[in-house]
Amino acid sequence: MEERESCVGLQQARESAQSLQPEVEVERPGLQHKLLRLPLSRIKGLMKADPDVSLASQEAVFAIGKATELFVEVIVKDAYSFALRGKRKTIQRKDVDNAVDATDEFAFLEGTLD
């Protein structure tokens, strides 16, 4: 991980913290896949919790799972850059709050912050 500058822009923070390739175990009897870190069954359960959402193919669930993993990586890196700006080494809840406020696409999370 590179920390060349003390104040990193969000874009730089996202690019500089390279994560390892994901290796996820999908819960399946018998042969195991290692494509996603998040459990497919849980993702599917979350999708189904919305009564309006129709059936999704397994690949669609995979796609959402992968997108969610990427989302976690991004928000965590963004939160880290805020912690750095605050000269802290521990990421606090307010860093995640700031990460949400700072990015347009995360506007849907405003309600979660309370």
Place this chain on the structure above:
Amino acid sequence: MASASGNDDDLTIPRAAINKMIKETLPNVRVANEARELVVSCCTEFIHLISSEANEICNKSEKKTISPEHVIQALESLGFCSYISEVKEVLQECKTVALKRRKASSRLENLGIPEEELLRQQQELFAKARQQQAELAQQEWLQMQQAAQQAQLAASATANPVNKAGSSQDEEEEDDV
């Protein structure tokens, strides 16, 4: 843990999975519990968001089942275009794994290959892929080091006009990464 018998509304991504991802994304960085909890909640919201949007796109398409294409379109319309290429990669790997599994099953039926052998082959494939990725990462690391070395040498060459014979310019490989 999963509340299979309780409210579906209480479902979240398992904390352990999030912890693992945080650790791999930012090794050696401390993250407060409250922050982790918030990330878990955000994941739940994210999944609902994408599912909802994908669902609407699916409804408009007159298809009954949400497809990965619907998910990709949802990501695009919600402003998560940067995620799309990696999502497509995973989908491709899905297909490859599924294909190999189907081939392996038919081989199993025809030739009676035991499951341990299939498992072994699968592990081999993944090990190979991991190795390739590790080699790539190492190459990048070496290149970075070389670039850093050259920068150093350039800096010291201008500062110290005297050049030593047999200097480290000849060495291109470091032992420990």
